[in-house]
Amino acid sequence: MTTIKLSEKNKDFFDRVYQVARLIPHGRATSYGAIGKYLGSARSARMVGWAMNGCLKSNNDVPAHRVVNRSGILSGKNHFATATRMQELLEKEGIGVKNDQIVDFKTVFWDPSEELKL
DNA sequence: TGGGTGACCATAG
DNA sequence: ACTATGGCCACCC
Numbered sequence: 001m002t003t004i005k006l007s008e009k010n011k012d013f014f015d016r017v018y019q020v021a022r023l024i025p026h027g028r029a030t031s032y033g034a035i036g037k038y039l040g041s042a043r044s045a046r047m048v049g050w051a052m053n054g055c056l057k058s059n060n061d062v063p064a065h066r067v068v069n070r071s072g073i074l075s076g077k078n079h080f081a082t083a084t085r086m087q088e089l090l091e092k093e094g095i096g097v098k099n100d101q102i103v104d105f106k107t108v109f110w111d112p113s114e115e116l117k118l
Numbered sequence: 119t120g121g122g123t124g125a126c127c128a129t130a131g
Numbered sequence: 132a133c134t135a136t137g138g139c140c141a142c143c144c
Contacts, residue, residue, distance in 0.1 A: 044139030045126040076125030
């Protein structure tokens with residue numbers, strides 16, 4: 001049983017990442033960097049990935065499969081329950097996946113700092 | 119305390 | 132076009 005330590009500061013960060021991830025529309029996908037940028041780019045994209053890692057271990061409704069790297073590659077599929085889990089979830093939403101990479105990613109791409117611009 | 123690692127990204131050569 | 136490097140910052144040993 002793995003427990004993620006969450007100090008006050010990063011708990012806030014994790015929370016924000018989860019919030020944005022939940023706002024990703026059905027059938028769309030975004031990147032770690034995009035989320036990091038939306039959160040202020042002060043935090044690097046790596047932290048977003050770290051947050052995602054934590055999200056899989058906690059029981060929340062964060063669609064981690066809709067978050068990929070900048071090339072549309074399913075870089076985190078390795079962290080899902082099964083190697084094909086992430087791809088299956090994406091394809092079920094109508095997102096094409098070929099060779100662990102999202103087909104026509106630029107079309108599927110959903111940028112929070114654009115769509116969610118306040 | 120310090121150093122290595124990571125579901126990454128941007129820039130430089 | 133591709134490879135190399137630095138930066139980012141929380142986590143673990």
